[in-house]
Amino acid sequence: MNLKQLAAELGLSPTTVSRALNGYPEVSEATRLRVAEAARHYNYRPNTQAKRLATGRAMAIGHIIPLSTRHEIVNPVFADFIAGAGEVYARAGYDMVLTIVPDSDEERAYREVHSKGNVDGIIVHGPKVHDARLPLLEELGLPFVVHGRSLGADPGYSWVDVNNTRAFERATGFLLDLGHRRIALVNGIETMDFAARRRHGFERALAARGLAADPALMVAGEMTEAQGHDAARDMLDLPDPPTAFLTASFLSAMGVRRALWERDMRMGRDVSIVTHDDELGYLRNGADEPIFTATRSSVREAGRRCAAMLLRRIETGAGAPESDLLEATLVVGASTGPAPRRSDLTD
Amino acid sequence: MNLKQLAAELGLSPTTVSRALNGYPEVSEATRLRVAEAARHYNYRPNTQAKRLATGRAMAIGHIIPLSTRHEIVNPVFADFIAGAGEVYARAGYDMVLTIVPDSDEERAYREVHSKGNVDGIIVHGPKVHDARLPLLEELGLPFVVHGRSLGADPGYSWVDVNNTRAFERATGFLLDLGHRRIALVNGIETMDFAARRRHGFERALAARGLAADPALMVAGEMTEAQGHDAARDMLDLPDPPTAFLTASFLSAMGVRRALWERDMRMGRDVSIVTHDDELGYLRNGADEPIFTATRSSVREAGRRCAAMLLRRIETGAGAPESDLLEATLVVGASTGPAPRRSDLTD
DNA sequence: TTGAAAGCGTTACCAA
């Protein structure tokens, strides 16, 4: 059933039917009702392609994922973000178009998606400290919002990010308050903006107490179980091993835990772990009270906000860049001090 | 630059230019070259929407993800699958359209995506033992391929699946060979087809030795770290606790390991774990030789095959249903017997 | 408040 047929059934012109369905004011209430009724009855849905061609709007948002970036697509953060963004798109009648590209083709993919005109805007995932995509998109004039930020880029782009610097600063401060002085950082790859910021936060907290970060206690790499394990194993072999670990992901924390296990050490007794991720709800304080983070659900929230921001910009024709900084909470597993409360960490 | 403008530049009709660019045979080699050259020079890309409207093909494949289904979107398996499918779509010039829907709206989403005509076919994710989506899609006449299978459905649909039954049967047999008699199964939700099959495999291996599964040693639920932990903790409290665990996911295995840790038990000495997932490369046998599975990369391969099958069906106008059964390998962490070799399991 | 007609950028049919 298409518009013409529906109009014929109603004895109206396609024009009027279109107007009635799209909420134009100049159509009488009576016809609007008749039309709506008939549309429902015949289960009429306007053809997307035709609508797109006529309006010149793709009604779709692109997400371009570099293939090799295991960091992104295989990252639970990515999935949660996509879920959040997808909710918003669905409500607004937009499609979400995912494009998987080999890294080498990334630039071509952006240009192509632009000239083919099958998306109205783009979400940039996993920004690096120095990221060639932002100037490229600026040049193309394609509306975009970055999930994250890029330290090396000209400001002036729109973004939604979590406060990684402060989160890690706070977490480090928390461990310092518990008396730890040898704190290890098991970080993500530091060409990624988020990891660079986490390291800054870590170093800032140490510096605030007049401490310098020990390079032997800092490691950066793919955030896997194996990374956490190998890093912790090696560090625990040092003459002056760490008494606490700060990790950038759940998987790394799992690996650290395995290294402790292999040495018959216990979290909270011999060592503390603080990790910036969710899923660690099971780390409990002395009162068997779960201490957890909002990371996972807040990533979904970030997805929602990112998508909403982009749609707003598209529909209002962009304008001044916008930004949105979410505060992250942290998972804490440590019981050598007083049982930490969520509120200790959230502000 | 659109087709008309390009044609004008060349002094040709849009028709001819279109034919030249789309490889129709009836255009002379000379003009084909001229056109190709000009297209490159002006960086011409045909407008997707117009092409779609004219051909009646959306050049897009839909993936509909129910929102609440944490099992899917947040599942690393999902991400790997998407990555594999995305590769194939990109090569074939198709878009991948992800739709996130509240569970209650799932049927409506399928109907809508169909009547709006913005996809040419659908991949069905996470089939249940009894799944209403398959008859619905059949009724709509929308081409689809299932990632997985549905025990309760009429055969006659196309699918790509991993041999879950046999994988778990083999893993169970492996533990039995090592002498274990009390084997626990920490499974996924058993209304999901894959989990039902895994359980069948488990029970079949026991039955083959004349053993019956002990209900107290079987648990099914969300495959999280917490699930694995709680299940293992409770089972280890039984008067006759398990000596081995078979888990359906990496996260569950992590939880089982934590439960062991809390009891100062060790894998390989006190207990064995076999899990159907990747990332457990770190479970090493006595010779410190990693024993690992291909699951993760094979999920990507499944994504590729699923996508390729669907595109083939769309382009050839479907026909007899097709299927593709991949053999799964398994992660094994156990050292109470002779060091297991990968080939022992892959047979 | 309604309708006729043009237009969006392609492809596809029929002539030349």
Add this chain to the structure above:
DNA sequence: TTGGTAACGCTTTCAA
């Protein structure tokens, strides 16, 4: 081998 024209299904301008 090429070109003119209709068609795809909708929106939008202009008239009535």
